[in-house]
Amino acid sequence: MTMVMSWAEWFGKDGLGLAELVKNGEVTASELAAQAAAAIKAVNPQICGVVEIFEDAVSDATVNGANPEGAFAGLPFLLKDLGPTLAGQLQEQGSLYMKGNRPTSDTFLTTKMKTAGLNIIGRTTTPEFGCCSSAENPALYVTRNPWNTDFTSCGSSAGSAVMVGAGVVPLAHATDGGGSIRIPAGVNGGIGLKSSRGTFSIAPAASDFTSVVSTQGCITRTVRDTAAFVDNCRGGAPGEFMPYWSPDEPFLNLIKRDPKPLRIAVSHEWGPYKSTPHIVSELERVAHFLDSLGHHVEWIKPSIDFEKAYTAQTACYITNFAQTVNNLLRMRGLERPPGDLIEPMNIRIWEQGKDATYTERADMQLAFNETARAFGEFYEKWDIVLTPITARETPPIGTTEYLTMTDNPSALDWFFNLWGFFAYTPFSNLCGTPGLSLPLARHANGLPLGMQIQSGLGRDGLLLQLAAQIERAIDGKWNLGDLPKIHVTAIA
Known part of the structure; x- marks a missing residue:
């Protein structure tokens, strides 16, 4: 079929740039789809x-309710095939167990995305229940890195990260319960913000049990697309268990100004873990770059x-x-996970955690509190913490030690290795x-290496301000100006 623009022109516009073409009447939303x-x-x-591609949404950009005025x-x-649901469309959560699962209603965040004018045209890959470093179950799919298809995309927002990385769409939905936005963004050359708690709705199914750690968001190619997504999609639904906050100024306005000179702490030795020598050298290079922008940069860890x-x-x-697995078992009246439908490590996690006591959870929360207070005190003295996104190189496809397909008999050992x-x-x-992942560095093997900036609660705007300053300083040339091997601009 005839395209409305060349692939170079397509990739040359971010999400807001393509939306501007629609608003100016130069193209239609259905042509973009x-x-x-x-x-x-x-x-x-x-x-x-x-x-899956939702062909009806491709033919008609309003069929799923996207607001053309958004x-x-x-x-x-x-x-992402996990988290928010779209009424009438499958959500299978990367699991054979969930095959054919078709939610009948939108989640609140889905309605916010549609109101923002986002036309949901498909769903992206994820490891089973989002509990893994990579979307690799050959019975379902194996998601590969567009920079080198012999390597993993990481996860859990695997499919969204590779589609943004390959230039297919300028932004895509993602979720983050331990790095699942930032890690695949960093591995595939995208920008990924894990927002502060109280930004995106978790209604109606999720509660404080999971949202203590998990959040929603997106992976993008430009800072302003990330800012626009947050500005337009934030906010809680009636009955959320906690307050939802808004900044004094929209992020899209805020990022037009450079931040004041910041106090930036740089570190990579966190308890028993530290980065490889090459990653440390890249961290040093980025730290020097931030120093050259006028910030005070010092090697110090919390x-x-x-x-x-x-x-x-x-x-x-x-x-x-x-409990995620337990709830899914209850839906079908099962007493234990079927070994042919749920992946081995997720069964071991269920066995390890299903009978945890209130005291064990309370002890966990006390440690959370102690950690959060200590970080909070650190952020009174330092504006930003700079670290790499990962401590090790991106693994080749089939590295089972990080997968829920592993034969590791211990859930505890598996997590600590992760x-x-x-x-x-x-x-x-x-x-x-x-926390915000920025595509500023490279592994020794040439794959992207994200650098992470983190800050205190509610300082998302400060992270985006710094990111926008960096973006201007490098003339928008993330990933050192390079493109992956698999990319829309290479389409014949």
């Missing part, structure tokens, strides 16, 4: 990031009982995921604070 669908069909066989004016958008915090975080995940890889992202989930 058709071009996005063509991009999916061209690159998906190589990287497998999209489970900020994104009918922009094609992909929904005074935290890291081992206690990692132990509490592990208890949180095991008990949370165990923290050795994802050492720097989980504590902003524990504390409810914001």
Whole structure:
């Protein structure tokens, strides 16, 4: 079919840029959807990031309720196959057990996204229940890194990250319970914000049991798209268990100004975990760059009982995921997970966590509180903490030690090994604070390496301000100006 623009022109516009074309009458939202669908069909066989295209939403950009007057004016958008639901469309959560699951109503956040003008045209891959470092179950799909398809996309927002990384869509929905926005963004060359607690709705199904650590969001290619998504999609539904906050000024306005000179703490040795020498050298390079922008940069780490915090975080995940599985079993009247439908580590997590006591959860919360207070005190003296996104290199496809397909007999051992890889992202989930992954560095093997900036509760705008300053300083050339091997601009 005939495209409304070349692939170079398509990639040259971010989400707000494409929306502007619609608002000016230069293209229609349905034409954008058709071009996005063509991009999916061209690159998906190589990287497998999209489970399903909603063809009716491609043909008619308003069929799912996208508001043509919204900020994104009918922009094609992909929904992670986990979290918010779209009435009438499948949500299978990366699991054979959930095959055919078709929610009958929208979640509140879905209505916010549609009001913002986002046209949901498909769903993206995720590991089973989001509990894994990578979307790799050959019985379902294997999502691959567009920079080198021999390597993983990481996760859990795997499909969204590779589709944004490959230029298919300028932004896509993602979720983050321990780094699941920031890690795949960092691995695939995107921008990923894990927002402060109290930003995005969790209604109606989720509660304080899980939302203590989990949040919603998106992966993008530009800071302003991230700012616009948060500005337009934030806010709680009636009956949320906690207050929802808004900044004094929309983020889209705020990011037009550079932040004042900031106090930036740089570190990578967090308790038992530290980065590889090459990652440390990249961290040093980015720290020098921030210093050149006029910020005070110093190597110093928060005074935290890291081992206690990692132990509490592990208890949180095991008990949370165990109850996720438990609730799904109740739906079908089953007493235990079927081994042919639920992945091995998720069954072990269920076995480990299903009978946890209130005292164990209370002890976990006490450790959460101690950690959050310590980070809070640190953020009274320092504006930003800079770390890498990961402590190790991105694994090749099939590295089972990080997958829920592993034969590791111990859920505890599996999680602690995972923290050795994802050492720097989980504590902003524990504390409810914001973290932002920026595509500023590269692994020794050439794959993208995200750098993470974190700050205190409610300082999301400060992170975006700094990110926008960086973006202007590099003339928008994230990923050192390079593109991945699998990319829309390579479509014949």
